[in-house]
Amino acid sequence: PEQSAALKQEIRELLIQEDAALVAHYYTDPEIQALAEETGGCVADSLEMARFGRDHKASTLIVAGVRFMGETAKILSPEKRILMPTLEATCSLDIGCPVEEFSAFCDQHPQRTVVVYANTSAAVKARADWVVTSSIALDVVNHLKAQGEKLIWAPDKHLGGYVQRETGADMILWDSACIVHDEFKAKALEDLKKVHPDAAVLVHPESPESVVNMADAVGSTSQLIAAAKTLPNPVLIVATDKAIFYKMQQAAPDKLLIEAPTAGNGATCRSCAHCPWMAMNGLQSIRDVLINADQEILIEEGLRQQAVVSLQRMLNFNK
Numbered sequence: 001p002e003q004s005a006a007l008k009q010e011i012r013e014l015l016i017q018e019d020a021a022l023v024a025h026y027y028t029d030p031e032i033q034a035l036a037e038e039t040g041g042c043v044a045d046s047l048e049m050a051r052f053g054r055d056h057k058a059s060t061l062i063v064a065g066v067r068f069m070g071e072t073a074k075i076l077s078p079e080k081r082i083l084m085p086t087l088e089a090t091c092s093l094d095i096g097c098p099v100e101e102f103s104a105f106c107d108q109h110p111q112r113t114v115v116v117y118a119n120t121s122a123a124v125k126a127r128a129d130w131v132v133t134s135s136i137a138l139d140v141v142n143h144l145k146a147q148g149e150k151l152i153w154a155p156d157k158h159l160g161g162y163v164q165r166e167t168g169a170d171m172i173l174w175d176s177a178c179i180v181h182d183e184f185k186a187k188a189l190e191d192l193k194k195v196h197p198d199a200a201v202l203v204h205p206e207s208p209e210s211v212v213n214m215a216d217a218v219g220s221t222s223q224l225i226a227a228a229k230t231l232p233n234p235v236l237i238v239a240t241d242k243a244i245f246y247k248m249q250q251a252a253p254d255k256l257l258i259e260a261p262t263a264g265n266g267a268t269c270r271s272c273a274h275c276p277w278m279a280m281n282g283l284q285s286i287r288d289v290l291i292n293a294d295q296e297i298l299i300e301e302g303l304r305q306q307a308v309v310s311l312q313r314m315l316n317f318n319k
């Protein structure tokens with residue numbers, strides 16, 4: 001604890017010295033989330049992170065999250081220096097959607113509008129017509145459906161399936177999944193619900209359909225935190241990365257939060273529901289990058305100008 005107090009103090013001073021703001025995702029370590037809030041940065045879902053970074057006056061952003069979040073910040077604010085605790089922090093959805101294959105897939109369906117999840121590379125965003133995050137996906141797809149458009153959706157098949165079921169839109173889905181949410185198990189969740197009959201189930205839509213079907217609330221990280229506050233149930237079973245418990249417990253201090261099970265046969269897996277790439281963000285690496293500036297996101301300007309179009313559509317939608 002002493003070491004971490006000293007590190008935090010060093011980071012506070014470095015943030016001021018470097019004219020930097022710390023932008024953190026809900027899945028990062030609670031110490032990082034608290035420091036981001038305390039120093040005037042933000043802790044947020046991926047859409048709010050993008051908005052906050054774009055609008056903040058700091059000349060440097062430290063993006064504590066995964067790589068696509070840093071890239072989104074750079075695409076929206078090319079004049080800012082975007083640093084990450086580590087550039088190694090990727091996402092299984094980004095890995096599962098290489099641009100060459102994706103582009104070839106889109107070329108096979110030239111009449112379809114291309115909608116991609118924010119959890120993708122800059123090159124995939126550049127190939128897309130729209131970018132969406134989980135908090136805005138239903139609204140955007142409803143809008144496109146009303147205009148009579150048929151869609152390609154990539155990369156997350158579970159989120160895509162959820163959006164398809166909810167909107168009835170004509171969508172062709174790319175086949176990829178989040179390694180964290182894909183592990184939640186409906187059968188074990190049923191068993192857990194029997195133990196807690198008064199519990200509500202909160203589910204991130206990257207989870208399998210069988211788990212989403214059991215949900216009392218489905219939504220992005222921010223939407224799940226809001227639901228934790230408003231749902232009347234004293235017990236909440238939560239199917240998303242467990243680092244969200246830090247802010248969720250603050251939002252619902254009197255409620256009992258329980259991790260949704262990730263293993264079958266009724267057993268629960270207490271160490272599973274945490275993204276290994278989000279876990280790469282630490283106080284030490286935040287301090288190091290503020291000093292060394294060696295983990296910087298750079299995007300070639302031609303590519304950036306293409307990628308910003310689909311991202312801006314999202315940010316301008318329903319402002």
Ligand code: 13P
Pocket residue numbers: 044045046047119133134135178206219220221222
């Ligand atoms: P949110 O947009 O809900 O924050 O989701 C980002 C993410 O990576 C979920 O796994």
Ligand code: SF4
Pocket residue numbers: 066090091092093119178179180181206241275276277278
């Ligand atoms: Fe990607 Fe899943 Fe990690 Fe989110 S939790 S960053 S979707 S691997």
